[in-house]
Amino acid sequence: xxxxxxxxxxxxxxxxxxxxxxxxxxxxxxxxxxxxxxxxxxxxxxxxxxxxxxxxxxxxxxxxxxxxxxxxxxxxxxxxxxxxxxxxxxxxxxxxxxxxxxxxxxxxxxxxxxxxxxxxxxxxxxxxxxxxxxxxxxxxxxxxxx
Numbered sequence: 001x002x003x004x005x006x007x008x009x010x011x012x013x014x015x016x017x018x019x020x021x022x023x024x025x026x027x028x029x030x031x032x033x034x035x036x037x038x039x040x041x042x043x044x045x046x047x048x049x050x051x052x053x054x055x056x057x058x059x060x061x062x063x064x065x066x067x068x069x070x071x072x073x074x075x076x077x078x079x080x081x082x083x084x085x086x087x088x089x090x091x092x093x094x095x096x097x098x099x100x101x102x103x104x105x106x107x108x109x110x111x112x113x114x115x116x117x118x119x120x121x122x123x124x125x126x127x128x129x130x131x132x133x134x135x136x137x138x139x140x141x142x143x144x145x146x
Contacts, residue, residue: 003034017120020128021047029113030106037106037113043096051093054142057107059085066097115140
């Protein structure tokens with residue numbers, strides 16, 4: 001028998017993780033589903049991850065507000081209802097606009113939920129300790145920049 005189905009209602013969610021200022025709510029980790037991962041993410045206007053790469057597929061669905069995605073050197077302004085698919089290895093990043101909120105879905109083998117949990121636990125609030133943050137990224141095969 002495989003993984004049983006599960007339902008996560010809003011009042012049953014785990015607390016939102018603080019990932020360098022982004023609120024990340026893990027709805028389903030790749031470990032829990034043994035397949036894809038799903039997170040709900042939101043951040044203050046102008047914040048978001050720098051351009052980076054990783055070895056898992058990822059997509060974002062804009063739920064509300066405005067988002068600006070950087071994908072292999074191109075900038076895309078995206079509103080609600082927009083889907084952004086990023087194959088593994090794609091250089092990408094994004095910035096939240098006013099009231100920006102996205103649903104992130106990661107492909108099989110992704111380590112995003114585990115990485116977000118480690119960042120939440122190891123990087124305190126305030127200006128991030130960049131060397132420590134880069135160390136967490138390295139553990140999960142995430143590279144920043146080109």
